[in-house]
Amino acid sequence: MxxxxxxxxxxxxxxxxxxxxxxxxxxLPRRVRSLAHYASQxxxxxxxxxxxxxxxxxxxxxxxxxxxxxxxxxRGLAVFPDEEIPSRGEYLTIYEFxxxxxxxxxxxxxxxxxxxxxxxRRPEGWRVVQELPGGALLERAP
Amino acid sequence: MSFLFALLRHxxxxxxxxxxxxLVAAPWVxxxxxxRLASAERAAWGTAVGLTLIAASFPLALLLGIRPGWVPFLxxxxxxxxxxxxxxxxxxxxxxxAPAAPSLSRGTAAALRAIAVLGVALFALRALxxxxxxxxxxxxxxxxxxxxxxxxxxxxxxYADPSLTFSHPEYPLGIPFxxxxxxxxxxxxxxxxxxxxxxxxxxxxxxxxAGWLRRRGVPRAVTLAAVAxxxxxxxxxxxxxxxxxxxxxxxxxxxxxxxxSDAADGTDAGAAARLALASLLAVATKNEGLFLAAAxxxxxxxxxxxxxxxxxxxLAIVLxxxxxLVPHRIxxxxxxxxxxxxxxLTPSRWGELASRIVETARNEALHVLLPALTIVVALxxxxxxxxxxxxxxxxxxxxxxAGATYLALPALGVVPGHPExxxxxxxxxxxxxxxxxxxxxxxxxxxxxLGGLVTGSASVxxxxxxxxxxxx
Numbered sequence: 367m368x369x370x371x372x373x374x375x376x377x378x379x380x381x382x383x384x385x386x387x388x389x390x391x392x393x394l395p396r397r398v399r400s401l402a403h404y405a406s407q408x409x410x411x412x413x414x415x416x417x418x419x420x421x422x423x424x425x426x427x428x429x430x431x432x433x434x435x436x437x438x439x440x441r442g443l444a445v446f447p448d449e450e451i452p453s454r455g456e457y458l459t460i461y462e463f464x465x466x467x468x469x470x471x472x473x474x475x476x477x478x479x480x481x482x483x484x485x486x487r488r489p490e491g492w493r494v495v496q497e498l499p500g501g502a503l504l505e506r507a508p
Numbered sequence: 509m510s511f512l513f514a515l516l517r518h519x520x521x522x523x524x525x526x527x528x529x530x531l532v533a534a535p536w537v538x539x540x541x542x543x544r545l546a547s548a549e550r551a552a553w554g555t556a557v558g559l560t561l562i563a564a565s566f567p568l569a570l571l572l573g574i575r576p577g578w579v580p581f582l583x584x585x586x587x588x589x590x591x592x593x594x595x596x597x598x599x600x601x602x603x604x605x606a607p608a609a610p611s612l613s614r615g616t617a618a619a620l621r622a623i624a625v626l627g628v629a630l631f632a633l634r635a636l637x638x639x640x641x642x643x644x645x646x647x648x649x650x651x652x653x654x655x656x657x658x659x660x661x662x663x664x665x666x667y668a669d670p671s672l673t674f675s676h677p678e679y680p681l682g683i684p685f686x687x688x689x690x691x692x693x694x695x696x697x698x699x700x701x702x703x704x705x706x707x708x709x710x711x712x713x714x715x716x717x718a719g720w721l722r723r724r725g726v727p728r729a730v731t732l733a734a735v736a737x738x739x740x741x742x743x744x745x746x747x748x749x750x751x752x753x754x755x756x757x758x759x760x761x762x763x764x765x766x767x768x769s770d771a772a773d774g775t776d777a778g779a780a781a782r783l784a785l786a787s788l789l790a791v792a793t794k795n796e797g798l799f800l801a802a803a804x805x806x807x808x809x810x811x812x813x814x815x816x817x818x819x820x821x822x823l824a825i826v827l828x829x830x831x832x833l834v835p836h837r838i839x840x841x842x843x844x845x846x847x848x849x850x851x852x853l854t855p856s857r858w859g860e861l862a863s864r865i866v867e868t869a870r871n872e873a874l875h876v877l878l879p880a881l882t883i884v885v886a887l888x889x890x891x892x893x894x895x896x897x898x899x900x901x902x903x904x905x906x907x908x909x910a911g912a913t914y915l916a917l918p919a920l921g922v923v924p925g926h927p928e929x930x931x932x933x934x935x936x937x938x939x940x941x942x943x944x945x946x947x948x949x950x951x952x953x954x955x956x957x958l959g960g961l962v963t964g965s966a967s968v969x970x971x972x973x974x975x976x977x978x979x980x
Binding site (some may be wrong): 378393412416460 | 512638639651671699700740799841879880892893961962
């Protein structure tokens, strides 16, 4: 019998420890608290409290307010944040409104599309359909 | 609706599908007839079949013009079960044995099992804390799945809209169909509860690893240690991978490697069928899966003896891959891999390519190798301490082929040096993640090599499952 099995056990132990240290579970108490706090809430509230909205949670509140208020006949939605949002904010916006075609800050808005503006700016040539917390839903003025 | 109720509903759908899958898979997975459907290896293959049935039921319904949901799913399950019942259940395979290894103390076994359970619990907590949030879930897999589910169609704009190029139209649709199928069975799109898919895949991977190693004669101590270490593979089983294709691919890569090795050795009559399913799943999941299947063909041709068996192995991998690729190609045409500039491979640009290789290697050393140095050294030590075992080494060769490619590909990344694209971007965002998906494959290969150490011989003496010493 050689010492190889013992060395292998040691190497496996070091490997396991290194794998754990690579992503230490210090986040567990926070996760347990978060799960306990949000588990009884609706899906949108759970996303609001999560990582995907931490770049600007007010922005996500606007998206959630707008979602049920977009007319059924809308062909798409152009979303205009008040300032440049990170790429994950863009992905989140397009994902949230899927399957409705959605673009973030497009150069041109196709016919039949609505616009969602974050902030107080109200672009010319657009009519406010509804004021929402943090912004407004607009349609092209006739 | 509360999270717990939705979670239980999604979990119930997945467990039901896996159970149906275990029934369907029985004739093709060794383990002693239909009475032992709950064996570890059958649980793994059953999960793979169950996921296939969920994902396939959605496009099948679209093709037939019926509403996706339980009707097409149950019809597919019934058809698959009928085909399965026509075959006799698999008995014991040639390698369906366990070794006469030194006994493992109850305490050690319990400790290793506890570590594995801890790893699963840790990942489950991370996976289920919040709705799936990773960039690639929102931009690629979730966006496609949600769109396909909501429209009950695959809209052209997923491919034609220039503003959606970030969603990678060139990626296969297996995962989006799986999400859409799960939502259609669970009663709605819930991107939080659906995350339960990932811990379930982790458990299936651990079952697949344990079941295959035990059947191949690896002692219980080594098998349990491999399972415990893999369960703690936090670079793979981490919250940021939830919703992405890497964890499913890691499962399918393990199944591909194990069934490839079984088919090459001709361990049992079902090996080729398992290989075919694993190839189909790998190719339908990610482009890396297509590469793994291609590498598996080469390894299979080299490793298999006999022209007929060699042909069977190659066909078992290639035909399912074509089943995924050809319809996709006919339907959508060819799509360029948008992250890469393959023009760099032309001789006139070799100078540029050389400088990119240097840049890539430097960044990989800094951002990938250095942070994982202890892990790499430990893996190298385990490899060196083990003994060459052909059936296990094949999995490591497969992993090495993929690893070498993953290291090389960033050199072809578009826009060199740009913070948001090019080699540095790919090194930072993709290399470690794609490497982590090789974890189960590497665990199986290393455990196979280490199996002989405990018994003191390279070829492990076997105990037939009918022997009282056999511990399943």
